[in-house]
Amino acid sequence: MRVSRQEIVDNHARCAERNAVFRRFGYDADRSAAFILSHALPLSGKILEIGTGKGRFLTALLAHVPRVTTVDIDPAEQRCARLNVVFEKPPGRTRFMIADAAHLPWPDHSFDSVVSVNALHHMKNVQRVIDEILRVAKPGGKIVLADFNSRGFAIMNKVHRHEQRIHECFTYRFKELAGRFAVCGWTVILRSGNCQDVLIAVQNSAHEGEVRRKGSRTTR
Numbered sequence: 001m002r003v004s005r006q007e008i009v010d011n012h013a014r015c016a017e018r019n020a021v022f023r024r025f026g027y028d029a030d031r032s033a034a035f036i037l038s039h040a041l042p043l044s045g046k047i048l049e050i051g052t053g054k055g056r057f058l059t060a061l062l063a064h065v066p067r068v069t070t071v072d073i074d075p076a077e078q079r080c081a082r083l084n085v086v087f088e089k090p091p092g093r094t095r096f097m098i099a100d101a102a103h104l105p106w107p108d109h110s111f112d113s114v115v116s117v118n119a120l121h122h123m124k125n126v127q128r129v130i131d132e133i134l135r136v137a138k139p140g141g142k143i144v145l146a147d148f149n150s151r152g153f154a155i156m157n158k159v160h161r162h163e164q165r166i167h168e169c170f171t172y173r174f175k176e177l178a179g180r181f182a183v184c185g186w187t188v189i190l191r192s193g194n195c196q197d198v199l200i201a202v203q204n205s206a207h208e209g210e211v212r213r214k215g216s217r218t219t220r
């Protein structure tokens with residue numbers, strides 16, 4: 001990606017301004033990322049992030065892991081994240097890919113860890129995305145899903161109302177995701193704080209056969 005220093009600096013300034021608006025309304029993106037990481041780490045092996053966005057969580061994650069593959073459906077958002085990574089220079093490296101989370105371009109069991117932060121409510125078919133996450137995660141791996149909790153959504157809605165815009169969301173029940181993971185043999189921990197709901201799912205590899213039987217697609 002060819003970029004000028006000016007583009008990197010301007011992008012950073014725009015994101016910092018946006019984060020400052022969120023903070024004024026009560027959402028601190030850095031604190032939220034730290035809260036999620038405090039429950040998500042350690043994350044090891046091949047890591048996939050779903051929904052790069054502007055890379056707020058990605059840059060925080062890259063301080064703790066050597067490499068992340070991240071997918072987003074929107075090239076403009078991902079470009080913004082790339083510029084943020086170039087600006088922040090975190091120690092970890094990133095592979096950016098444009099892909100639809102409902103149709104991930106990897107075979108079954110490709111990743112040791114799958115993470116997604118504040119992206120699921122933007123996805124038209126959350127159930128299909130969860131199936132894909134379960135499919136590409138390795139048995140014995142870790143899945144970390146975080147989205148705004150009720151306080152987080154209330155703040156985002158307030159910010160958007162203030163800007164005379166609508167916070168576009170597809171409604172789903174975060175806590176119901178836990179049932180989907182449990183039925184596939186994953187052990188789930190739910191946490192809430194700093195405007196975030198967080199789900200951490202870990203699986204004993206002995207449950208692999210059960211995952212197959214209970215609906216995670218195993219072939220493409």
Ligand SMILES: C[S@@+](CC[C@H](N)C(=O)[O-])C[C@H]1O[C@@H](n2cnc3c(N)ncnc32)[C@H](O)[C@@H]1O
Pocket residue numbers: 050051052053054055056057058071072073074077078099100101102116117118119122123124
């Ligand atoms: C609010 S952003 C995510 C925030 C980001 N994780 C962060 O920490 O800054 C939501 C992202 O999900 C992406 N997205 C929506 N539907 C998607 C899909 N089906 N597949 C992949 N990405 C999708 C959007 O393009 C958007 O960039």
